[in-house]
């Protein structure tokens with residue numbers, strides 16, 4: 404790496420998890436990568452950073468943040484991240500407490516708007532909003548910061564599940580084509596289950612907050628008609644062509660292997676705890692996968708989980724596991740979390756405001772175009788679909804009142820949940836009028852999760 408020549412880069416440093424061979428104080432110089440794959444797996448950032456550093460179980464960790472103008476509250480970040488990382492190392496290696504890397508680096512690019520992350524073997528590249536990072540003398544939205552910690556927790560978990568435990572189908576990863584596996588519900592879904600769970604276990608959030616996050620995800624899945632049409636195995640296999648090529652029909656045809664995969668992990672965890680009287684949990688499965696496929700780097704076959712589940716839980720679990728797979732992984736049934744909860748947690752039907760109810764019944768997503776309300780998605784079974792509207796239509800009025808994105812809520816609030824609606828809309832250059840009825844049967848199940856103790 405050669406330093407840029409311009410004067411403003413004098414204060415820059417290099418941040419990367421790549422192994423340094425001969426570098427100067429700023430980090431410029433020679434780095435070593437075993438091969439091309441190893442090089443690709445190490446993002447490199449150059450610029451001005453604010454850096455948090457800590458040890459988790461004796462392994463050095465750092466977070467290098469770019470893009471924050473104000474002084475970052477490094478102490479708070481260090482505290483929170485140390486707790487999360489220590490907890491995750493302890494989950495996989497409760498005895499040795501040994502991390503599978505010599506050091507770990509979180510590279511953070513903080514911007515006005517943006518969110519996401521990519522996992523690597525000993526680092527991660529994260530994108531977030533500046534507002535999500537705690538900074539001195541700057542008000543912090545705690546839930547946005549919690550979301551950022553969830554992202555850190557997610558990508559960190561991938562250092563075990565995805566970067567070391569891998570689908571056999573990804574070994575070697577073929578960079579010139581799409582690589583398919585039916586197991587993304589395990590790799591992304593289980594990671595999504597553990598990302599927030601690790602926030603709870605490391606005491607970064609309380610049980611009430613955790614249950615709210617779980618319920619939010621669950622309710623989101625229950626609102627998507629696609630969950631009844633696509634299985635998690637198919638959602639995984641078709642990720643390249645469906646999940647990552649979303650169109651107007653995606654909510655009706657596709658289920659997220661992240662969201663429903665996380666729910667599946669919760670369901671399996673509850674099943675195992677119940678079956679073994681809390682002697683075992685999903686953690687034991689994760690550790691078994693780790694030792695069989697992660698430590699050895701031996702890819703997991705498409706049906707590779709079967710053997711591990713039965714080995715860990717016992718052959719008496721065979722029938723339960725087989726039914727679980729048929730219904731919720733290869734089938735598209737709803738996962739009945741409400742029936743599997745321990746008696747310390749209750750699932751209650753969510754109470755909605757009148758406006759929320761009506762919006763759920765309509766089943767319409769929209770955007771604003773030149774002052775018009777443009778329909779982007781029409782959900783199966785909703786009042787808007789029954790009325791005959793389609794994505795692309797411009798909704799002009801409901802019951803004679805003009806609707807725009809700004810006025811929609813006001814117009815809807817004046818309706819009641821069992822009312823007949825007359826809707827006027829434009830499709831291309833032609834005006835149409837249609838009638839439909841709001842029906843309480845159009846309401847999807849939605850839950851609140853509440854600690855009973």
Ligand SMILES: [Zn+2]
Nearest residue numbers: 557561591594
């Ligand atoms: Zn992920």
